[in-house]
Amino acid sequence: MPASDVAIIGAGAVGCAMARRFALEGARVLLLEKGADLLSGASKANSAILHTGFDAPAGSVELACMQAGYAEYLEIRDRMNLPLLKTGAMVVAWSDAERAALDGIEDRARTNGVGDVRRLTASEIREREPNLSHGALEALLVPGEHVIDPWSPFLAYLLQAKAHGAEIVFDAEVLGGAFDGDGWTLRTAKGEFHARTIVNCAGLYGDRIERTLLGEASFEIRPRKGQFAVFDKAAAELIRTIVLPVPNERTKGVVLCRTAFGNVLVGPTAEEQEDRERATVEEDALVALLDRAIAMVPALADVDVTAVYAGLRPASEEKGYRIRTLPERNWITVGGIRSTGLTASLGIAAHVFGLYGEMGRRHQPIADPVWPTVANLAEHRLRDWARPGHGDIVCHCELVTQREIAQALEGPLPPGDFGGLKRRTRAGMGRCQGFNCNARLAEMTAGRFAAPLAADEAA
Amino acid sequence: MTATPAPRDDGVVDVLIVGAGPAGLSAATALKRLGVGSVVVVERETEAGGVPRHCGHPPFGMREFSRVLTGPAYARRLAARALEAGVTLKLGATVVGIERGESLVATLTDDGGLFRIEARRIVLATGVRERTRAQRLASGDRPIGVLNTGALQAYAYLQHLAPFRRPVIVGTELVALSSLLTCRSVGAKPVAMIEENAGPTVRRPFMALPRLLGVPVRYGAHIVDIRGKPRVERVSIRTADGSVEDIACDGVLFTGRFIPESSLARRIGLVVDPGTRGPSIDQFGRTSDPRVFAAGNLLRPVETAGWSWDEGRRVAGFVADDLKGRLPSADGATAIEPGRGVRYIVPQRLAPGGGGLDRLQLRVSAAAKGRLVARRNGAALASVALSAQPERRVLFPAAGLAAGPGPVVVGVEPLSRVTGC
Structure with missing residues (x-):
């Protein structure tokens, strides 16, 4: 009998939620990740919005997963110390054409069961968001759209999975494998692993994993780059509600919203590309994004940029999620999960576990799960710097304490690279981008990362 | 909670x-x-x-x-x-x-x-x-090895570590030159210094230092790509003639622009x-x-x-x-505003009654020759001869500017236009 009931390939948002769900259901879980840390691929860059699904395709799996994921996040977040910044969102019409589209969006929202939406007139918009450009003609308010920490939930999910026996292997790119009619042997960069069933959550490489292991791919990943810019915390007082554009067929468009960390974010762009590795920021696109943000909130012109980043969405040649089972090959693919995956991940995991059950698999669910908590990084809740015994502040811009960094490095799932440390603590992610703390972080992390900060170690 | x-x-x-x-x-x-x-x-x-x-x-x-x-x-x-x-x-x-x-x-x-x-x-x-790479909106990947001089100094003098071995230095302010020395102290050898403008920000003689250290300097160079994973591997720059050049390196140091x-x-x-x-x-x-x-x-x-x-x-x-209780009231101060060609002025206002810092500090937004003139409602109050580069200290006497209603604007003017002083 294979050592694991299920091998989940990919520790992105979907893979982490999947590992948690399967572990809670009593399956012996193996999670294989190509990168040095969780959220190393597409999942590390998103807009951190918990969506209601108001504009998702009616009756779609995507909508069902988003709404289930949304509900489960709200249900479990307190137990895992996960934040929720209750902002609401406004779909803002800036032109008559966009205004005409609001009816359809409102109808869709109601069809999708998001019944608390309502229209705002230009003056109501101004009352709610006095700093928003007066060019806003009308809006649809969606009170249930909120902002979350885009990284900590997945760390929490993996901690829970691990607490219930999940084996998590990083730097374990899947290179090949074979199915013997009963289970799979996977050849990885970290050696051979055996599992009965595979759940392919490989994101940007989902089609390639199919090709490698099944011989052919049922879909094709077409990476779509999204670039973002983050404004300094001084911007947070300028806007409370998430500002969404009237979407087009291809993308939700450029969003302006607060982050859980007290900044304001603008993005993403939507740029098709072949390359699955490089997600570059581009000066021209960033300038255009900043101009767009300033057009929406003119006072942003006086606020500095804190950070810029880019990510690749694992879009496919079709708009919807690409979830399918191959029962005869003990195989499930979860592909084409784009930006809604942040919201939908818990729902996708439950949905996929249902499909797995239909394949005839049964386990004994964990009766009384443990609920690991993660450090709070959200600005609106108590952070470590306010508590005695934190040592001192290492990252001044984000007020990250020496104790927080030590706990991240010594925790049950320590970061595998500097990006992982940043996502766990926010160290180095503030306005000075490491001017003050980078050298100290190099010293504190010496010997821990395969890709060290200091070149001394690399040499 | x-x-x-x-x-x-x-x-x-x-x-x-x-x-x-x-x-x-x-x-x-x-x-x-x-x-x-x-x-x-x-x-x-x-x-x-x-x-x-x-x-x-x-x-x-x-x-x-x-x-x-x-x-x-x-x-x-x-x-x-x-x-x-x-x-x-x-x-x-x-x-x-x-x-x-x-x-x-x-x-x-x-x-x-x-x-x-x-x-x-x-x-x-x-x-x-210093202005970060993000604030400069520099294009490319976001690998390890991209930092500011402040961080380099902290590596070198506080942690005794080198953040890179062969960096490209961006900028030609004094701090960029100091970074050459800091690099030396940790055994790093800069492969190039690049500057957006057609000439250096520091006075020309200072540029003997990179020459002495054998570090080539490229003027009119704009970064179009930073490449590498997990660490910087190369930087692409576009030079004044529009051509793009790749420079192999393992770090990018963004200096100055404080x-x-x-x-x-x-x-x-x-x-x-x-x-x-x-x-x-x-x-x-x-x-x-x-x-x-x-x-x-x-x-x-x-x-x-x-x-x-x-x-x-x-x-x-x-x-x-x-x-x-010996300072004059802060109320009723005269605003001092930057005019043409002036990037900033500090202090930004003068309380009535004089005293305090006796000189305004300014920076010009572009190289300028002529006179620096303070005017209220168009009438010149004071002027000094000016020959200045951006990022260099410019001083202007504050005496007498506060007397009278309305803001004072200090701007760069060509010699011929200055009248009434």
Whole structure:
């Protein structure tokens, strides 16, 4: 009998939620990740919005997963110390054409069961968001759209999975494998692993994993780059509600919203590309994004940029999620999960576990799960710097304490690279981008990362 | 969710100074020497001295100690002098807020948790930082090995580590040249210096240093791509003729283009000048809350440690006067505004009655020759000859500008247009 009931390939948002769900259901879980840390691929860059699904395709799996994921996040977040910044969102019409589209969006929202939406007139918009450009003609308010920490939930999910026996292997790119009619042997960069069933959550490489292991791919990943810019915390007082554009067929468009960390974010762009590795920021696109943000909130012109980043969405040649089972090959693919995956991940995991059950698999669910908590990084809740015994502040811009960094490095799932440390603590992610703390972080992390900060170690 | 723990009370002081760099330490020392009772300097780092702490090279200290010192030696002396004068230094203490009600109450955090200090006056001396790669919107990957000079210095002089071996240095301000020396000290060999403009920001003779060290300099060079994973592998630059050149390297050092570290000033609601990006002050260093003063590089990007030290000392004199009720009212100040060709001016306003800092500090936005003229309603009040490069110190006499209603605009004019002085 294979050592694991299920091998989940990919520790992105979907893979982490999947590992948690399967572990809670009593399956012996193996999670294989190509990168040095969780959220190393597409999942590390998103807009951190918990969506209601108001504009998702009616009756779609995507909508069902988003709404289930949304509900489960709200249900479990307190137990895992996960934040929720209750902002609401406004779909803002800036032109008559966009205004005409609001009816359809409102109808869709109601069809999708998001019944608390309502229209705002230009003056109501101004009352709610006095700093928003007066060019806003009308809006649809969606009170249930909120902002979350885009990284900590997945760390929490993996901690829970691990607490219930999940084996998590990083730097374990899947290179090949074979199915013997009963289970799979996977050849990885970290050696051979055996599992009965595979759940392919490989994101940007989902089609390639199919090709490698099944011989052919049922879909094709077409990476779509999204670039973002983050404004300094001084911007947070300028806007409370998430500002969404009237979407087009291809993308939700450029969003302006607060982050859980007290900044304001603008993005993403939507740029098709072949390359699955490089997600570059581009000066021209960033300038255009900043101009767009300033057009929406003119006072942003006086606020500095804190950070810029880019990510690749694992879009496919079709708009919807690409979830399918191959029962005869003990195989499930979860592909084409784009930006809604942040919201939908818990729902996708439950949905996929249902499909797995239909394949005839049964386990004994964990009766009384443990609920690991993660450090709070959200600005609106108590952070470590306010508590005695934190040592001192290492990252001044984000007020990250020496104790927080030590706990991240010594925790049950320590970061595998500097990006992982940043996502766990926010160290180095503030306005000075490491001017003050980078050298100290190099010293504190010496010997821990395969890709060290200091070149001394690399040499 | 746990409630925020109640802060402990650290009492009332005469003057609380935020930042133990050259400006903050000299202000504190001067205040004690002027007989002010209790002076506390809070510093978020665990060592006093500010940026010079990690500038391992001379020259520091000519103005202050009449001798040439390295940055760390200079920083230690400044701190020792403050302690000798009776200043209380609180290290590893970060100000997280300042209530500006009837009294000024700062909330801080250190290893003991939150605490509060009430102060009759506060001096902000929080310094500057360099523009980051993100702020410059530089294109490409975001690998390890991209940093500012401040971070390089901290690697070299505080941690004794090298962040890279073969960096590309971006910029030609003085700090870029100092970074060449810092690189040497950790055995890193810069492969190129690149500069956006057609010529160097520093005076030409300084550019002998990269020549001496065998570091090629490219002018009119714009970064179009930074490439590498996990560490920088190369940088692509577009030069003036439009051609793109790849430079193999393992790091990118973005130097200079300083901006005041004014996030605390902003957070507590002080008026911040869009030109300097530091708090707006009058000639006594008073911000938009006249109980809160500011000094040093927080006021403007960027001056030498010696200049900031002197400024701290002088602002301390004004604070001491204010505590005795001897400063003129901050009300009715004349706004001093940057005109054509002027990037910023500090102080941004002059309170009636004269006194205080006797010179305006300016920077031009582009190389300029001609005269710098102060006008009110079009009438010239004063002018000086001007031949200036961006990022270089320009001074203008403040005397007499405050007399009269309406703002004064200081701008660059060609020689022929100046009339009526």
